Amino acid sequence: MxxxxxxxxxxxxxxxxxxxxxxxxxxxxxxxxxxxxxxxxxxxxxxxxxxxxxxxxxxxxxxxxxxxxxxxxxxxxxxxxxxxxxxxxxxxxxxxxxxxxxxxxxxxxxxxxxxxxxESLKEIIGGKYDEVESGVVLSLTDDLEKQAKEFSKKGYKRFKLKVQKGKERETIEKARQYIGDVPIMFDGNGTYGPEDMLHLKNLDDLNLHMIEQPFRQDDFYYHHQLQKEMNTYICLDETVKSEHDAFQAIELNSADCINVKLGRVGGYQVALDIHNFAKVANMPLWCGGMLETGIGRAHNVILASLEQFQLPGDLSESERYWEEDIIDQPFKVKNGKVKVPTKPGIGxxxxxxxxxxxxxxxxxxxxxx
Known part of the structure; x- marks a missing residue:
């Protein structure tokens, strides 16, 4: 026991x-x-x-x-x-x-x-990577120019933008002025409906890294319809709450990739099952963030060390959000990457x-x- x-x-x-x-x-x-x-x-x-x-x-x-x-x-x-x-x-x-x-x-x-x-938890769950690529999220209240320039210096591998419907192109084009060729995605947060299908398809020329969760969380059908008609990756977030949801998303071609959050799916065992489904289907994964303290961030970084987590996750360093974290050695981003802890447990x-x-x-x- x-x-x-x-x-x-x-x-x-x-x-x-x-x-x-x-x-x-x-x-x-x-x-x-x-x-x-x-x-x-x-x-x-x-x-x-x-x-x-x-x-x-x-x-x-x-x-x-x-x-x-x-x-x-x-x-x-x-x-x-x-x-x-x-x-x-x-x-x-x-x-x-x-x-x-x-x-x-x-x-x-x-x-x-x-x-x-x-043993390190990375070894226990079968993690492969010693360091993982980090993306950063810019919220609607961030100074886009200031933050984009600041985070570009740290080498973040991907920028995720929170956008307002109808202003996506404006926000993305403005961000590109400051970050150059670094991949950009935006988070739909489930706010789009079937009536927005043409509007979303018209954003395909922006060459985005992906669009995350455009439609409501219980929707597989319209995500499938959009995925068929766009070159831009369609990513599911809130829709996938279980290994069965991931299986459906893969079988129904509702997504090109999945954002896996430990909290949203119920923990490591479900995340590992999703990882194994995705590996068989050759679907890339990435690890999303939830404004975690250093404890939750350590778990996220360890999850992202698994083989199929091939896209940069929301793994920005601790000082992005906190003056003082509740861990002694906060996570740092160097050249766009975060080191995976190697000490026992979450390290x-x-x-x-x-x-x-x-x-x-x-x-x-x-x-x-």
């Missing part, structure tokens, strides 16, 4: 350097849940539940995730005879949905297991003092089985 003594769940408030604006919501303070999984030998595994305070991205929030962890997921886990973190996904099948809450505890258990094995040291200072509330759950 996997040695698990206690789980601590903290709600942490992290003030962003500047507000992050998308067409769906504005984030000024990042409320997130940090999950700590302790064993009897003093090892601790860390996970992060990446739900936002408000339900603008998914139905989950920090409040719903808190309650799910406290009253459902941890009690279900406590009744199990867990041998390996790969079993957590199956154990949680009795609870419908709530992938972000599930991912928060599942990723903490993977970190704990790797530390018990005295980062959490600054407990800083974590305590940013903790709004917490609860402890003793594991008795």
């Amino acid at each position: 996997l040695d698990l003594k206690e789980v601590v769940v903290r709600q942490v408030a992290m003030k962003l350097k500047k507000p992050f604006q998308t067409v769906n919501g504005l984030v000024v303070v990042r409320d997130t849940l940090i999950i700590e999984a302790y064993d009897h030998n003093g090892n601790v595994g860390y996970g992060e539940c990446v739900a936002f305070a408000d339900p603008f991205y998914t139905p989950e929030t920090t409040t719903t995730a808190w309650d799910m962890l406290k009253y459902f997921l941890l009690p279900v886990l406590n009744k199990s005879k867990l041998q390996h973190p790969s079993e957590v996904h199956e154990i949680f099948k009795s609870v419908q949905g709530h992938q972000m809450a599930k991912s928060g505890i599942e990723t903490a258990l993977w970190d704990l297991y790797a530390k018990q094995q005295k 980062v040291k959490v600054n407990e003092k800083r974590l305590d200072e940013r903790t709004v509330r917490q609860f402890e759950f003793a594991m008795t089985s």
